[in-house]
Amino acid sequence: MKVIKKISEIRNWSAQERKSEKTIGFVPTMGYLHEGHLSLIREAKKYAEDIVVSIYVNPAQFAPGEDFERYPRDFERDENLCRKEDVAVVFYPDDREMYGKNHNTYVINEELSRLLCGKSRPTHFRGVATVVAKLFNIVQPHLAVFGQKDAQQFVILKKMVDDLNFNVKMMAAPIVRETDGLAMSSRNKYLNSTERREAVVLYESLKMAEKEYDSGNMDFNDIIARMHKYIQHNSSARIDYIEYVNYSDLGPVDPQKADTLIALAAYFGKTRLIDNTILKQR
Numbered sequence: 001m002k003v004i005k006k007i008s009e010i011r012n013w014s015a016q017e018r019k020s021e022k023t024i025g026f027v028p029t030m031g032y033l034h035e036g037h038l039s040l041i042r043e044a045k046k047y048a049e050d051i052v053v054s055i056y057v058n059p060a061q062f063a064p065g066e067d068f069e070r071y072p073r074d075f076e077r078d079e080n081l082c083r084k085e086d087v088a089v090v091f092y093p094d095d096r097e098m099y100g101k102n103h104n105t106y107v108i109n110e111e112l113s114r115l116l117c118g119k120s121r122p123t124h125f126r127g128v129a130t131v132v133a134k135l136f137n138i139v140q141p142h143l144a145v146f147g148q149k150d151a152q153q154f155v156i157l158k159k160m161v162d163d164l165n166f167n168v169k170m171m172a173a174p175i176v177r178e179t180d181g182l183a184m185s186s187r188n189k190y191l192n193s194t195e196r197r198e199a200v201v202l203y204e205s206l207k208m209a210e211k212e213y214d215s216g217n218m219d220f221n222d223i224i225a226r227m228h229k230y231i232q233h234n235s236s237a238r239i240d241y242i243e244y245v246n247y248s249d250l251g252p253v254d255p256q257k258a259d260t261l262i263a264l265a266a267y268f269g270k271t272r273l274i275d276n277t278i279l280k281q282r
C-alpha cells in the first residue's frame, strides 16, 4: 500500500493505473476510521480493482467555532486499517497542498445546500462539494462510494456530478451502527458516558418512524411529532431538526413515486449528531 501526499504523485499513479485498464474506486474520508468507513472500502472493492482512500480533515467544511481543530485524528491507526483492507493508496494531503494561498473558487449547490443541515451549517456543503470536486479531479476515480449516513451530502454530490459532468459513478452504502443502534461517527468520541447512553434515542426514534410508516401511517407530520416527543422524553438532547423530504432531490415527499428520507440532527451537550432512515416508496 502506498501513502501519497503530493497531488502530482497521485495523478501519475492514477494515470498509470488507468493506462493498464485498472478500475479505480475512491472513498473520501476525514480519517479516524471506523467500521462505517471500512464498509465503504469493502463496497468499493466489489466494483474496483484499486481502492484509494483519502484522509483529509477539510477546513473548508467547518465554520469558525466548529470542531475543526479538535476533530479526532490518528493517521497511524488509519494507515494500518487501510493496509488490512488491502487499499492500494492512501491519499493524505496537507492544507498547503489542497488549498493554495488565494483559493477562492467554490462549488455550491444553490438550493440543496440550504436545506436540512444547511440551515444551521450554511457554508458546510459548499466546503464538502468543493473538496470532493477537487479530490475527483486529483484522484480521477471511476467510481466513488459514500455513506447513506450523510444522506444530504450524497444527494448534493450526486447532483454536482450530474450538473458538472464528472465521469465518476456515485454509489451509496448503508449506515453502519454500534450494537445499540447509534450510527457510527468519528464524533461519537466527544460524547461523555451519559450522552453516549442517551444518544441511542436518535436511532430508536427513527425505528419508531419506520414502524409507523410500515403500519400504514402516511401522516409525516404526525410521525415527526412522535419522534420529537420520544427524543425529548427519553434524553436531554437539543433537537436541531427532524424533517421529511424526497430522498432523490430533497423536495416535497411523494411516497407513491419515490423514497422518503427522514433526517435529523441533535445536540448531546456540544456534540451535534446526525442520523436518518429511508422509507421505501410504495
Ligand code: AMP
Residues within 6 Å of the ligand: 028, 029, 030, 031, 035, 036, 037, 039, 040, 145, 146, 147, 148, 149, 150, 173, 174, 175, 176, 177, 183, 184, 185, 186
Ligand atoms: P467522514 O470521515 O465523516 O467525512 O465520512 C467519510 C465517509 O464515510 C462519508 O461518505 C460518510 O457518509 C461515511 N460514513 C460515516 N459514518 C458512516 C457510517 N456509520 N456508516 C456508513 N458510512 C459512514
